[in-house]
Each structure stands twice: as structure tokens, then as C-alpha cells.
Amino acid sequence: MSRPDPAWSMTECGFDRDRASYHETVLTVGNGRLGTRGSLEEGHRGALSGTYLAGVYDAHDAPVIDLVNAPDWLDTRVEVDGLALDVDSAEVVDHERTLDLRTGLLHRSTVFAGPDGSRTRLTTTRLASMADRDLCALRVAVTPLDRAATVVIVTGIDGRRHNLDRLPHYPSGLAPPPERRWDKWARSTHLATAARGVTGDGETGFLVADTIDSGIRIAYACAVQPVVAPDRHGWLSEHGRVARRLEFAVAAGATVVVDKLVGVATSRDPGTTGEPLGRATATVAAHRAGGFDGAARDSAAAWDLLWRDSEPRIVGHDKDAFALRFGVYHLLIAANPDDPTVSIGAKSMSGEGYRGHVFWDSEILLLPFYVYTQPRTARALLGYRYHTLPGARELSAEHGTRGARYAWESADTGREECPLWTPDGTDRFWTRDEEIHVSADVAYAIAEYVAVTGDERLLLDAGAEILFETSRFWVSRLEERDDGTLGLSDVMGPDEFHSHVAENAFTNRMVRWHLTEAVAVHRRLAETAPDRLAEIAATIGLTAGEVAGWERAAARVRAVADPDAGVIEQFEGYFTRRELPIESWDDNDMPRYPRGYHHFNLEDTTLLKQPDAVMLMYLLPDEYSPATQLANFEYYEARTLHKSSLSPSIHAIVGLQVGDATRAVQYFERSAYVDLDDNQGNTAEGMHIAAAAGTWQVAVHGFGGMRRRGGRLTFGPRLPQRWERLQFTVRWRGHALEVDLGHTESTFILRAPDGVREEIVVAGEPLELLAGHPATVKTAPPA
Numbered sequence: 023m024s025r026p027d028p029a030w031s032m033t034e035c036g037f038d039r040d041r042a043s044y045h046e047t048v049l050t051v052g053n054g055r056l057g058t059r060g061s062l063e064e065g066h067r068g069a070l071s072g073t074y075l076a077g078v079y080d081a082h083d084a085p086v087i088d089l090v091n092a093p094d095w096l097d098t099r100v101e102v103d104g105l106a107l108d109v110d111s112a113e114v115v116d117h118e119r120t121l122d123l124r125t126g127l128l129h130r131s132t133v134f135a136g137p138d139g140s141r142t143r144l145t146t147t148r149l150a151s152m153a154d155r156d157l158c159a160l161r162v163a164v165t166p167l168d169r170a171a172t173v174v175i176v177t178g179i180d181g182r183r184h185n186l187d188r189l190p191h192y193p194s195g196l197a198p199p200p201e202r203r204w205d206k207w208a209r210s211t212h213l214a215t216a217a218r219g220v221t222g223d224g225e226t227g228f229l230v231a232d233t234i235d236s237g238i239r240i241a242y243a244c245a246v247q248p249v250v251a252p253d254r255h256g257w258l259s260e261h262g263r264v265a266r267r268l269e270f271a272v273a274a275g276a277t278v279v280v281d282k283l284v285g286v287a288t289s290r291d292p293g294t295t296g297e298p299l300g301r302a303t304a305t306v307a308a309h310r311a312g313g314f315d316g317a318a319r320d321s322a323a324a325w326d327l328l329w330r331d332s333e334p335r336i337v338g339h340d341k342d343a344f345a346l347r348f349g350v351y352h353l354l355i356a357a358n359p360d361d362p363t364v365s366i367g368a369k370s371m372s373g374e375g376y377r378g379h380v381f382w383d384s385e386i387l388l389l390p391f392y393v394y395t396q397p398r399t400a401r402a403l404l405g406y407r408y409h410t411l412p413g414a415r416e417l418s419a420e421h422g423t424r425g426a427r428y429a430w431e432s433a434d435t436g437r438e439e440c441p442l443w444t445p446d447g448t449d450r451f452w453t454r455d456e457e458i459h460v461s462a463d464v465a466y467a468i469a470e471y472v473a474v475t476g477d478e479r480l481l482l483d484a485g486a487e488i489l490f491e492t493s494r495f496w497v498s499r500l501e502e503r504d505d506g507t508l509g510l511s512d513v514m515g516p517d518e519f520h521s522h523v524a525e526n527a528f529t530n531r532m533v534r535w536h537l538t539e540a541v542a543v544h545r546r547l548a549e550t551a552p553d554r555l556a557e558i559a560a561t562i563g564l565t566a567g568e569v570a571g572w573e574r575a576a577a578r579v580r581a582v583a584d585p586d587a588g589v590i591e592q593f594e595g596y597f598t599r600r601e602l603p604i605e606s607w608d609d610n611d612m613p614r615y616p617r618g619y620h621h622f623n624l625e626d627t628t629l630l631k632q633p634d635a636v637m638l639m640y641l642l643p644d645e646y647s648p649a650t651q652l653a654n655f656e657y658y659e660a661r662t663l664h665k666s667s668l669s670p671s672i673h674a675i676v677g678l679q680v681g682d683a684t685r686a687v688q689y690f691e692r693s694a695y696v697d698l699d700d701n702q703g704n705t706a707e708g709m710h711i712a713a714a715a716g717t718w719q720v721a722v723h724g725f726g727g728m729r730r731r732g733g734r735l736t737f738g739p740r741l742p743q744r745w746e747r748l749q750f751t752v753r754w755r756g757h758a759l760e761v762d763l764g765h766t767e768s769t770f771i772l773r774a775p776d777g778v779r780e781e782i783v784v785a786g787e788p789l790e791l792l793a794g795h796p797a798t799v800k801t802a803p804p805a
């Protein structure tokens with residue numbers, strides 16, 4: 023195989039059972055419509071394989087709805103003179119896999135040896151096409167290295183899939199060996215095979231399966247194309263599986279190559295008509311002539327465009343540069359600009375952690391990356407919140423409130439999917455009841471998208487209705503206090519260690535911001551699009567009087583308004599909770615839980631899981647004076663345990679914002695390396711995709727100091743010493759802005775039609791850019 027550039031390669035060298043599930047996650051291929059973990063094509067004992075299709079959820083047989091572990095399109099077994107080439111049956115002499123981040127191709131080369139010492143090389147290349155998101159492709163090549171042999175390749179589609187469900191209780195201290203690591207987990211079944219077989223022309227195998235509870239039809243069609251004619255071949259169709267068997271007599275040192283094209287379709291694919299099987303078969307037919315090479319070429323071309331818009335470059339520190347790029351790769355395979363009915367689960371489609379559920383991560387951590395580099399994708403992600411608005415209305419009604427309330431954990435319908443209890447049944451999850459701030463986070467993301475892209479249409483199509491319906495929720499949820507103010511009891515802020523609190527500063531402040539924004543949008547649309555506004559109002563029965571009520575309510579919400587507020591009390595009574603010192607730090611220099619404490623018993627202490635008041639400083643930086651921001655950062659940072667992978671990136675950014683860069687690099691590392699180094703020990707369950715986006719934000723918003731302020735983009739670069747330059751491109755109101763930041767001087771180029779001008783602010787000074795003309799400015803006084 024041609025060697026991809028090491029700066030763009032995620033590599034696995036040698037097969038290590040202990041690390042196998044980690045590699046399955048980090049070597050995931052995908053295209054936003056599906057993700058396929060980096061499992062070996064033939065599987066192995068202890069594998070945690072899976073393909074996940076965006077939006078395909080099912081609850082059958084499982085206590086909580088799952089993103090379904092869909093049919094496996096890799097499904098390949100190879101035998102050489104009767105010896106199965108897999109890591110359980112043959113000796114692994116050599117094994118290397120490389121994920122080429124630039125093209126999305128995963129290459130593999132494994133040399134196996136049999137009991138008699140004879141060696142065979144198995145190489146594969148796989149892709150989930152970025153050019154046609156309904157297409158996956160696999161190339162398998164087998165070379166008996168030192169003797170002639172009979173090679174059998176069986177490859178097809180396997181629908182006998184299950185999701186991992188509940189972890190078993192192991193007696194303490196007992197850790198099962200890696201090959202049995204997942205054996206005792208309960209598993210849930212979501213698929214029932216509806217049809218399987220071979221199409222009339224005998225060329226294409228197919229498998230159709232239905233999700234049992236949600237009734238989604240999934241169809242895969244696959245063409246298996248040997249490069250040279252096999253000596254024998256035929257299709258196998260067994261329970262839940264269809265595969266083509268090809269047998270070749272191969273001379274010593276010769277290679278047989280088999281290509282496989284797989285078309286994927288479901289009955290939930292938006293904008294499609296016709297039976298999924300017909301569409302899956304048509305996909306394969308359309309790519310048959312171009313074959314594997316054509317599919318790889320087209321996909322690589324689509325990747326080029328994605329990287330053109332989204333590649334951040336760190337010059338001077340290869341390791342950080344790679345970590346950032348690796349995160350962006352995973353962000354690019356997590357979302358689909360063409361599907362406005364799905365969003366990104368907490369582990370993207372790279373694993374079953376959090377069961378594919380969508381959190382506030384999507385709007386607050388993930389969205390900025392897409393808004394600034396792939397705005398069409400950002401729009402689609404917000405579309406998901408419109409698609410699930412009916413579910414949010416139902417959820418609000420269930421709680422006796424009006425309008426729409428977004429679920430803490432959302433899946434296909436928008437109803438609440440967060441389990442009630444921890445899997446072992448010992449602790450209640452109050453997040454589902456109390457982390458209501460998510461509705462304001464959705465509103466915030468809509469406003470951010472519109473401000474950065476200038477795409478006011480989003481408001482007309484979806485955004486305004488969301489803003490209005492969620493405002494209704496807030497005014498019906500707010501409680502009247504004795505002093506005439508409005509507050510919120512029984513809530514939980516982003517810091518999940520404290521439940522049932524009142525007047526959480528973050529939630530209250532965001533509610534006030536949300537109501538104010540809704541009123542402003544209503545006013546703006548009354549001028550710019552009165553007819554459409556009237557339609558929206560008629561649809562949801564909104565009156566001008568109700569909107570005026572939001573304005574009055576916003577003014578009464580108990581929220582710290584004083585920009586010089588000093589340290590803001592996280593919630594009523596927080597300052598009276600017990601101070602518990604942090605006394606121990608892990609290898610990554612992150613705090614450990616104090617002895618005897620865990621996630622669920624820190625209620626009466628001042629320790630935090632993740633930023634809460636500090637999150638306000640990050641989202642609403644103009645609302646607090648620099649001194650207040652610094653005071654809050656210093657106070658809360660000292661009490662934060664960072665037990666969420668969302669925490670370090672926000673601390674890095676706010677630290678830089680308040681001029682405290684002490685730990686910025688450390689926080690960057692914690693975020694950037696969370697999966698590369700598996701620094702939370704659970705990468706096997708999927709990528710911490712919000713941390714990947716948080717890492718991008720640390721680079722761009724933190725070290726690059728880029729923020730949107732007063733209708734302009736502002737920059738205040740403060741690069742780590744170990745970086746020479748930071749380069750990236752952002753989209754701003756339909757144009758591209760190329761940014762090249764250094765320690766002492768920075769260059770900006772506006773890419774827009776001739777004559778277009780745009781004002782930005784650099785290190786506090788306005789800078790006018792003229793399209794196509796680079797502007798270089800001093801960004802820091804010479805040392």
C-alpha cells in the first residue's frame with residue numbers, strides 16, 4: 023500500500039488485545055450518515071464492532087433507546103488451505119493499520135502464519151464514501167507468501183447484530199481478560215431480518231432488516247467483484263446473513279483481490295422516495311462501473327473540499343497539530359449536511375457510549391466548529407431541534423408547562439431518553455428532570471448560527487418557532503418569588519454534582535438572555551418578514567401581548583446583572599456548602615475525587631464536576647467585567663474536578679480570556695489527547711466528540727482569541743510558546759477568512775468577490791480587509 027503522510031495518519035502497529043477496542047474507536051470511518059468502528063473485518067474474540075446509521079434508534083428489548091448496532095457491511099472471512107485468517111486462529115506475524123485522515127481510507131496489512139509456519143498477507147482498504155453517503159466500499163487482497171494455496175474469501179452482510187446493554191457486576195478487583203471483556207454484558211436485539219438473497223442478475227446480494235420497535239427498514243445491497251475470475255463461487259444465504267463465497271487457487275507470492283461495494287438505505291432517509299432495497303441496489307449499480315477505485319477517488323475529492331474549509335494547522339508542534347487534526351477528522355465524519363433530522367450523539371457514531379443520545383454538547387461544544395467551517399452542516403444540526411420540536415412540546419406538557427422543553431438526552435423523537443437510574447440501580451439521574459438549561463443552549467446556538475452566517479432564513483424556517491416555543495416554556499416554568507422576582511427551583515446547572523438547587527446562576531442568566539433574544543428576534547422579523555412572522559404566530563397561536571410578557575419576565579428573572587458582581591454564587595446556598603480540599607491529582611495532573619467521594623455524594627460540598635458560572639463567562643463574555651470574569655475563574659477553577667471531558671476546553675478558553683494562561687496548555691492537552699491517549703480510560707466506548715470540538719475551540723477561540731463581538735470578528739492571539747503559528751479558515755457571513763496567527767504578527771486574507779470589504783478587530787484595533795488582499799499586522803509588542 024502507498025504510505026500516507028505520517029502527519030495525517032492514525033496508526034495501529036501490532037495487534038494488542040488489550041488495546042483492540044480503543045483502536046476500534048479511533049479508527050472509525052464514516053461520512054455523517056453512518057459510522058463504522060475500526061474493527062477487524064473478520065472480527066476477533068473481545069471485539070466491540072458496530073456500524074451506526076444516523077437517526078436509526080430503537081428501544082425494543084432495551085431499557086433505554088439505543089442508536090442501533092446496524093448490519094455489518096464489513097463481514098469478511100478468509101481461509102487459506104483451511105486456516106482461518108483471524109487473530110484467534112492464526113499467529114499474527116505482523117499487523118499494521120493506518121487511517122489516512124486526509125482521504126478517510128483505513129488501510130490494513132496483516133501477515134498471519136499457520137501451524138506449519140506458512141505465511142499469508144491479508145490487506146484491506148475500507149471507506150465510507152463522502153461523495154455518496156449511501157455507499158461504503160471494501161477491498162480485500164490475499165497473498166500466500168511462500169507457497170501456492172487455496173484461498174477462500176467469504177464476504178457479505180451480517181444482520182445478526184446486538185447492542186451492548188448493561189454492564190455486569192464483577193466482584194471488585196476482578197477484571198476479565200480482553201477477549202472476554204464484553205461477554206457478560208446483557209445485549210439487546212433491535213433487528214429482525216425481513217429479507218435476504220441475491221438479485222435477479224445474480225450479481226448483488228442484499229439484506230433487509232427492520233428495527234423491531236421503531237419500525238425502520240434498513241436495506242443493504244452488496245456487489246462482490248473479484249478482479250480475476252474465481253475457480254468457484256456462489257452466494258450463501260443463512261439466517262440473518264448473506265455473503266458471496268469465492269475460491270481461488272493462488273500461486274506462491276500471487277495476490278487475489280476482491281472488491282465489495284455496499285449500498286445503504288433506510289426508510290427514514292429524508293428526501294427520498296421508494297423502497298430502501300431499491301435505493302440500496304441502485305446505489306451499488308451506479309458505482310459498479312467505477313468500482314472500488316472510483317469510489318475511493320470520488321470520496322477523496324469530497325474530503326479535499328472538507329479539509330479545504332476545515333483544516334486547522336499548528337506550525338511548530340507536530341504532536342499538537344496531529345491531535346487537533348485527528349479531532350477534526352472525527353468531527354467531519356460525525357455530521358451530515360444533507361440530513362436535518364439528526365444530530366451528533368455524545369460519542370458520535372464511533373461507539374455505543376451514551377447510546378447515541380444527543381446532549382447540549384451539540385449546541386454548545388460542537389456547533390461552533392461547524393458554524394465557522396461547515397455552515398451547511400451547522401444548519402442541518404439545528405434542523406434536528408426543529409424536527410424534534412413536537413417531542414419537546416410533549417415533554418413540556420408532561421411536566422405541566424407550556425411551549426417546548428428540550429430533553430436532556432434526546433434521540434429520534436425529542437422525548438426524554440435519559441435513564442432514571444444508573445445501570446446498577448444505585449443512583450437516580452436527576453439530569454433528566456433538572457438540566458433544563460438545554461433549552462436555552464439550543465436558543466443560544468440558533469442565535470450564534472444566525473449571527474455568524476447571516477442566514478436569517480433559518481429563523482423563518484425553524485429558528486423563530488423554536489425560540490418562541492421555548493420562551494413559552496420558560497415563562498410557565500419560572501416561579502414568582504416573594505420579592506416579586508422570578509426564579510427557578512429544582513434545577514441542576516452544568517455542574518452535575520448539585521441537584522434540586524434554586525437560582526442556579528447559569529440557568530437563570532441564560533433564561534434571561536433567551537427571553538430577551540426571543541423578543542429581539544420577534545421585533546426584527548416584524549420589520550423584515552412580517553408575513554412569515556404572522557404565519558408562525560398563527561401556527562403556534564402567539565400574540566403580541568405574550569411577547570410583551572416575555573420582555574417583562576426577562577427583566578424580573580433573578581440573575582446577576584451587575585457586571586462587577588465579584589464571585590457569583592453558583593446557586594442559592596452554594597457558599598454555605600462545605601469546602602473540601604482537592605489533595606490528589608492523576609497522571610494528567612487533573613484532580614482526583616477526594617477519598618470516599620464520587621459523582622453522587624458531593625452534594626453538600628463546593629466541588630464542581632465542570633464549569634457552571636465559568637460557563638457563563640464563556641457564553642456571555644460581554645456581560646461581565648474582566649475583573650468579575652477573573653474572580654469567578656480563579657474561585658471556581660480551584661474547586662473543579664473536570665469529571666467531564668467538556669470541562670478542560672472551557673477552562674482553557676476562559677483562562678486565556680481572563681489573562682490566566684497558567685494551565686491553558688495543560689487543559690488543551692487534556693482535551694486534545696482525551697482519546698488519543700485514552701486519558702479517561704473509556705475511549706473503547708466511543709470518541710469524546712465534544713472534546714474534539716472543544717479542542718478546536720481552544721485553538722481558535724482560546725489561543726487564537728477569535729470571538730464574535732459587536733457584529734465583528736475579533737482576534738487576540740496568544741499562542742503557546744511551543745507553537746510557531748496557528749492557521750485556519752473560517753466562514754463569516756458567506757465569505758471565507760484565512761487566518762495565520764503568530765506570536766508577533768498575524769496575516770488575514772478575505773476570500774470574497776472583488777471589492778468586498780470586511781472589518782475585523784485585531785488585538786483591539788479595527789482592521790479593514792479588502793477581498794483578496796492580505797493584511798499583516800503586529801499582534802503583540804516585540805518581546
Ligand code: BGC
Nearest residue numbers: 368381382383518666668712
Ligand atoms: C457531562 C454533560 C455532557 C454529557 C455528555 C456528562 O458527563 O456532565 O455535560 O452533556 O456527559 O457528554
